[in-house]
Amino acid sequence: MSSGALVLLEEMKELLPPSEQKIAEFILQKPEKVVRMTISELGEESQTSSAAVTRLCKSLKLKGFQDLKVRISGDLGRKKEVGTRDIKPNEPVEATIHKVTDLAVQTLLETAELLDSEEMLRAVETVLNCRSIHFFGVGASSIPAIDAQQKFLRIHKSSTAFTDSHMGATIVANANQEEDVVVGISFSGETIEVIKIIELAKKKGVKTISLTRYGQSTLADLADISLYTSPTKEANFRSGATSSRLAQLHVLDILFMSVASKQYESTIGYLDATREAIEAIQSSSFRRKKK
Template sequence: MAYISGGLAMLRSVVNSLPTSEQKIANYILSTPETVVTMTVKQLAEGSKTSSAAVIRLCKSLDLKGFQELKMRIAGDVQKQSSAEYRDINEGESVHHIIGQMTQNGIQIIKETEEMLRLEDVEEAVATIHEAGSIHLFGIGASGLVAADGQQKFLRAGRYAFCLQDPHMAYTTLSNVKENDVAIAVSFSGETNEVIQYLRLAKKNGMKTISITKYGSSTISQLAEIPLYTSATQEAMIRSAATSSRLAQLHVVDILFMSYVSNYYEEVVESLDRSRAAIDEQK
């Protein structure tokens, strides 16, 4: 990104779950973002009829380093061109329109996910994966498909990667892990019960833990040592399975994998070549 952004998307994601005073500040910022970028903490507190302490608490609730980072992100948002809103698909719409709308939704959630990811968190996750003896990925439903995609990628990179869809089998694999192994938990809501139990068991067994959830505080993101976030934009009401959320999760897995390949290129590229050759031999 040429400039840091994502402040408004973060606020929209969590505004309804914030305490009253922080919610007032968030709504004030969302209503007049252009004016907030030049304000001090005191001025924002006065404008939103709250307190300076509440402004600081809001920044902490957003997991930001401080008010300056919030202002920088909002300033980046203000500089960007406004994008189309997410939209549900209605009965009787043309295939042409559905193609355009789903494409727009996909582009938007990927861009918002870029804004939610912290560079330092991604770097730490990549280093943790490199140091791990084995990688265990777990998710339920559409998130399970994302976990399976991660397994396929890291297997081809020469890593021991496991993804078992059955929760009992997945829990069983954690009984023989080593402390440098890593568990990657995937859940859009961050509240999927089976994934919570999986992460708790992983931590109990001393594993390093990484989560991929929507932005905001959740049980899974709080349990994980390294929380990675996607956009928290809600899915369309009519759907047979996750669409935008799955795309965002796959995007995070792709970022982790490509960063891993780039950082450890010499040791990974040989494994990738061997796996490609093995597949080509079967054709």
């Protein structure tokens, strides 16, 4: 079942016009009631109008009121999170396992619901048609950048991953306007180093893709194509931004698999060649150790 409506509403409500904001707040307060209402009833109960409800659905990029209700139902059908996400002093390992796992699963499910398939398709086509793809992220966001580079190199797509802004500026300054793509990764969408790199790429006329948390941000507004992860907030102890990093890895893996699917036969050939090369290296190393 589709879901993600309540996350969308929570993130977007401050950006909506007053009438749509009133509807969003009503839905967030009484989601169980809304799934049983007609569009006219929701307009009346929220002291707005059915036309305002329709506009809200468009603002959220949903297909209509029925789509909104289906997604709310999906949200209500999910297991409610119990207690705090943070660990407690001397907490049993079993409880920690469940807390960390529940948050990871929640983040991935929300990310899947928030991904716009049309925007992802644009990203896939852009990557398919480019010569080189350059991933840039700092801090925790550097890990998905490095992982993505490794994946794309395995299917014969020239890739770089950089975390140093000076090196990034050098790469982007020499990027080709028609053949290269720059991907900026930042959970907040406000990481100044990533913003500067994307600004530089835009000035050069190089195509850009952003990967940020859902919602308005400087980075997402700058990029030609915007991909989003769940905006789920981290627990206090998770300074490494574990769930947001998982979501970033997930989106980039979807991008990779979609590109691989579009060039299926050649991808299989490249992966086989990569596997054989690695096995040959490992076999050589093992023989040397035995001697």
